[in-house]
Amino acid sequence: MAGRKVLIVYAHQEPKSLNGSLKTVAVEELRKQGCTVTVSDLYAMQFEPRATRNDIVDCLHNSDEFNYGVETWEAYKRGGLSNDLIEEQKKVQEADLLIFQFPLYWFSMPAIMKGWMDRVLVQGFAHEFPNCYDSGLLKNKLALFSFTTGGSKEMYAKGGVNGDIRYLLWPMQHGIMHFCGIKVLEPHICFAPEYVSEEKRKEMLLAWAQRLKTLWKEEPINCSPEWYFK
Helix, strand or coil, X not given: CCCCEEEEEECCCCCCCHHHHHHHHHHHHHHHCCCEEEEEEHHHHCCCCCCCHHHECCCCCCCCCCCHHHHHHHHHHHCCECHHHHHHHHHHHHCCEEEEXXXXXXXXXXXXXXXXXXXXXXXXXXXXXXXXXXHCCCCCCEEEEEEECCCCCCCCCCCCCCCCHHHHHHHHHHHHHXXXXXXXXXXXXXXXXXXXXHHHXXXXXXXXXXXXXXXXXXXXCCCCHHHHHC
């Protein structure tokens, strides 16, 4: 939709991968719609995933005992976070929609993307108790997790060996996005792309492009335990 702003947080080492192609499809399709699209390519940026004292550029609130959560909260309030965090927070603040594009690693997101979550979504910026979940500080934004798996769809079914894929989404979608007030769209999952034909991978890209055409008409999921564990 024209005028909307989208941030794609992308975590894959290889531009020619299916994840890379999914990211490119999203950029092209959303820009066709008149959206402003920004990409944070975490590997290309050599994004620092570790949460350390280096994230605070001025004096510590308590130099005797370092507490990352407290220190980043205080630093955010006084404008004392490192430039890379300020830049990413600005991208988030301006975005109407956040798309996270990644391969599933060990039932979760890659470490570099988890580090982005840990460092960027600090207290004061994304949440500040009791302002969390429906009253989180990033309310009125949407998020969508688009990812690939190594296992098949059958392996991630409720009766499959890996369990229902929705179980894995609880900490990512609910514990991070919803906690910060962000409404979550249905995830887009490409199952086991390494084990299907080239034709099937092309179909996966086409399906993603088709979904993006009507994405702004979608309703967010019901952010409750029932969606994940029913």
